[in-house]
Amino acid sequence: MLLRNHKATLVAVLILSAALISCSRSSSTPNTSIPRTADGKPDLSGIWQARNSAAADLEDHVASFDMPAGKGVVQGGPIPYQEWAAKKKIENAKNRRTLDPLENCYLPGVPRIMYMEFPFQIFQTPDHVAITFEWSQVHRTIYTNGAPALEGIDFWMGDSRGRWEGDTLVVDVRDHNDRTWFDKAGNFHGVDLHVVERYTLTDANTITYEATIEDAKTFTRPWTISMPLHRQTDADRIFEYQCQAEKEEANGAFEPDTKTWYQGPSVPVQIPADWKDVQTEWKAPEKKGEIKRLADGKPDLQGYYMSDGGGANYGLGFHEQDFLTPAGRGVISDPPDGVLPMQAWAKTEAASRKLPERGYDDPTAHCFVAGVPRSMYVPSPLQILQPPGYVVILHERMSWRAIPMDGRAHLPDHMRLWQGDSVGKWEGDTLVIETTNLNGKAWLNEVGEIQSHAARVVERLTPINADTIHYEATVLDPLVYTRPWTISFPINRQKDELLEVACHEDNQDLQHLKDIRDEARAKARGSN
């Protein structure tokens, strides 16, 4: 009996001291076992993923088709739905194969994107915590610079504003629409959703992630989910899962192009040895003013920009306006005649792609990502961040490029991606990005100028004053062209923030373009 009492006392003391230690850690003593940024904040940078079944169902659940079983992540019992909402949740669950927005590859919203079965990468600067997701190249920017949330607009992914409370990043996520769910089980919210996320590094490889959900029209009280996010210590990059593109390729809506798509490793394409000379002749553009610099002396390119792509999205060479297709001043700086040096077959193919019935074949008409270099001149803003070790480009048309600056090798040749594999380095004040491993699915623009999987793209971004980047891209594509060619245009800094382009979610153009294609095909069959 005495022994048992001793044991109980010992256990009580242990619990008490553990509680005291954890209490003191969270309040005053800084956690010294976690990585920190230069400004002393916990460093959340890295590749992370949840390891649970919250994506299937936030609440306790047994397995069903496409949904592994698991323990709930909702704290303190079931989700406190109002009566009408509890009924709707049950209907959602019954009809989830048709009603779940994710079945249509719609943007998942916050918090759902944080615990899906795909990794994400966090990049941290003093002003932003940016998150790039493998799932469909979605990205979030959590502003930590004190700028207020936008008004009178809503987003699939919400508007995220963060602040540090001790060692915890607290993020207010507002301006949601009412079209996202929390999981596959049909847990949902209304347009009044307000999410407060809390990111706490509990050790070097674990973030405790909490999200408090408020929506007074759907729930009887706020409720909170909590889970660990685990650092993916075996990964040095994330890849792409282009949900809508994969879906349309699988169901035949987006047809392969054997002329340009990567077909496997059987016939490797070599870039002719003498083509390399063209890029080694490059000279840096002249500076027209002082440029911004980071603490390490490298140019500071960070900010919000619009490319002055001169109509390149509608033809890289000079062209007049053609009906609703805008004019272009021509951005080809080499060859000197400003004309793309296409091989004979490519001229025929490019002419075919201009026909109305080929409008459907432009991947951006399907809202797929624009590829490289097209992402840099689509008429849509971009944001550049320079967290340690990377240059990150976030495109308002939902896609991102995370360019490692650590001198790493490209991916193995057979790993092919829409945005390719980009690696960067500084040459003087010029950021040089080399991109390989393209899958050859992207078009250079909507008139169908051609780029194949064989292309190697060398981009050079040189700041020429505080607000202007001189951009050049040399494309070496021996399958399509007779020589390398180069485009150049300015990218201009502006004062603004990125918004969100949810694209296929509300895109009505594609059906019209499909009708035109189907009609042309039916006509062609009839005349045969």
Add this chain to the structure above:
Amino acid sequence: MKAYRLAILLAILGWVVVPVAAHHSFSAEYDFNKPLKLKGKVTEMKWANPHAWIYIEVVGKGGKVEKWAWETGGANALYRRGWRKEDLVAGTMLVIDGYQARNGSNTANATSITFENGKRLFAASSSQGGSSGPK
């Protein structure tokens, strides 16, 4: 904030010509040989990317009401120009110019929108694009 937005909106309505995005192969989708000018009443504005849509009802011959969908620049471009969802309310009378879709449906691309007081909103497509373009 509201007054500021109103000022911007009035400035736009006064004289600024807002380019409609040429995106998603508008030249492929719409028919140069089917120019169109319709007067009608707004029933709904769909605030969407990559392009917003204005739905109007047009009273045709014999009093028959036709519904038409007009494609415009994207919601982000409109937002950056000071537009808010509540600014183009149901019931507003408009005259819209543009081109009908090739597929012959009651769908068209707006090149300009004129309000009853004569003020004009959108104009023809522009090299700047407008799906989410600059301020």
